[in-house]
Amino acid sequence: MFFNSVLQEMVESSGGGIGAVLMGYDGIAIDQFFRPVEGVDLGQMAVEYSNVLKEIRQAAEILNTGAMEEVFIKTDKYQMIIRALNHDYFVALTLGREGNFGKGRYLLMRDAPALREALG
């Protein structure tokens, strides 16, 4: 399937990629590709962060700062790079702490137009 192969390629090309998900702001994933990681439910992570993104999108609207494009979150253990695709969907790539943030960001930027087009 097109979405799954794009997500898998993203995870495998990024240095330290753990998972990628194509998801709605309602927390429902269209497709995902995850490497198994002990102790963390990466699907659940994406759902939690969809709430965060909804808040950011809302804040951007209230403040009239223009539409949200990219969000990057780094914790002690992970880096999550998120790119808005349209009003309903976003794509998120999770890397390990030592993952290559710049490469991951580039991959999302590169693949966003094709994903957006396939979403219709």
Place this chain on the structure above:
Amino acid sequence: MFFNSVLQEMVESSGGGIGAVLMGYDGIAIDQFFRPVEGVDLGQMAVEYSNVLKEIRQAAEILNTGAMEEVFIKTDKYQMIIRALNHDYFVALTLGREGNFGKGRYLLMRDAPALREALG
């Protein structure tokens, strides 16, 4: 005052810096330095985003992904780089869309230990 001079230096050294704020997760600023920008209340922006950060911090705790360290948000008009200082406070630097993200991120990383120490 120490905080204000650090924030001002951050804004002036970063390419395209608009404002910097040292703020609690409760949305109350300790200090801030803003260049005047038409049509946007940058103080209000920081308050709105403190809600977003609280959500992210909570998500990171629920998911056991380790403490939140850095957050980066890019909209059509602005880039906001945020760095957690301790459990109560964070520092946020806002750049214009064409601002130098890498430089801004470096400045926050460079100044965080001094700010953390001064917060006590």
